[in-house]
Amino acid sequence: MTQTIGIDLGTTNSVAAYMKDGRPEIIPNLEGEALTPSVVAFARDQRRWVGRVAKAQAVANPLRTVFSIKRQMGRVAPEAGAGEQIVSSIKRHMGSDHVLTIDGRAYTPVDISAMILEKLKADAQAYLGRKVERAVVTVPAYFNDGQRRATRDAAALAGLEVVRLVNEPTAAALAYGLDIEQAHTILVWDLGGGTFDVSVLELGDGVFEVKAVNGNTRLGGDDYDERMAALLAERFAQQWQVDLTASPESRRMLRDLAERAKIRLSTEAQAPVTLPRAFGRGARCEVTVTREAFEAATADLTEQLEAPARAALADAGIDPVELDRVVLVGGMTRVPAVRRLVRRITGLEPYGHIDPDQVVALGAAVQAGVLDGGLRHVTLVDVTPLSLGIETLGGLFGRVIDRNTPIPTSRSRLFTNARDNQTVVDVHVLQGERELAADNMTLGTFSLSDITPQPRGEAKIEVAFDIDANGIIHVLATDLQTDASRRILVEPAGAPRREEIEAALAESRARMDSDRRRREEIEAGIRAENLLRAADDMLGKASGTESVETFAGAADVAAAAVREALAGGNGENIGVAAKELENCLKALQAALRKAAAFLATQGQAA
């Protein structure tokens, strides 16, 4: 039996988690992140993006990018367009359901949700190095039968059996261990991207019962983003005479800037916002928003949170003083004004120390662990099922122990430093048969520090693998010059079962070519997106000399081209555009360095 994972299929973001050594842990996606934006984009050449890349290309492809599909799950109804249109038409047609037609193909909300779940599943398999076929999936406590059925259907389409649907607030309580702690009356305050849910839970016989739910399915972070966007649009118009509300592209970009500024204001008193040059007609336009101004502009939204919370308490027949715990869920509960309100209403310091946007998925994993019976299969293998090794220079897989080696066994290999004077090596332990490290399964990572600094290729680092009779893998890395060493242990629970290995091998053989192409495409997308981020960062700082301005302008145009290419979906075009952006960034970097050096000499002269 394969391990059951936990999935929070969110309106804005989705998250997967699993039980590891009795504790819930996040399963990062292929991009290395905990949160996968619940966004699906249809590029113009049939290519589909899900997650971060889909969100990033939305500026260039707003009408073929689908956000917030969860809102429509399980509703029955006619038709609509795509992208922004869908979202706005849904607002008008609440209670009716939608089919979106893209390139003549009709997609239901279940289809779109399945695409998100497919990515979560695929990424979880890649991360865990084994098949994932079963999941505990969370749903809002108020989801009706139809909506719950639709969620199951979406999972089935994605090849996942839903072993249980769990209410989101219950999952959050489980993540905090409130069942074990015997906290009896709990208020869960969930403010996400598009919805606000308050639930009152009562623990009885080790099971949480939902006593009351209330909230607002039309209120969430998006509304705050909208207010921030309006603020920004006004300031850019006033200070820089740019109208950012004119096109769908500039509106989407404005929303991205707004969200980032909002997030920044959760920890800082003010947020500077710089416009991509393409939108500022080549000029570097910046405005600043203070937390105070943002709070003033959203005070009425925050106020709207109070009535549903009080109503939920009243419906449950509970006075705030009777609450044992208050739990915060949803990224928006990081907003200081929201926390202040929770404190004021409940009189309690809310629990928010588990990442509020991950807590539901972690709780789903806890439930999955319970359903798996806590019975972990300790596989007693007599041979190594797959080759073991570490990642070496250029992302290659360096085999240390070959597949089918009888165990117990131990073997070591010498590796060296990739860079001059390197003092830390990161050891990435992998298993698999593919030539690229990235194509194999990660068993663990650790770093060996305090290596004697030496020219590239001179250090002697011995990596020893030791597999005992129980299949437990010990990996020991030693700097032979100093004898400094670090070791890690890989538990047998991490080892795949026999049939899974066979299946994985067969599948990897059968899918070798398409797998590789797909991975290359995905990697090109991720690389492009990373470049876009680097560009954003750099452009935010780029001002000063004329040459900096020129190169920044060019980089900005190149960044727009990358977004455009992502929207087009063609791998080759993405590669070309990304390369161009990379070159522009290098040129910009050089110009920035020159400008800095120039300033320094000016400083000395003065």
Ligand code: ADP
């Ligand atoms: P959902 O449950 O709707 O999928 P999440 O719980 O992931 O959503 O919350 C997403 C919302 O949280 C978005 O509006 C996002 O901008 C917001 N958010 C995330 N982090 C922060 C932060 N640090 N400060 C303010 N808002 C945040």
Ligand code: MG
């Ligand atoms: Mg959520």
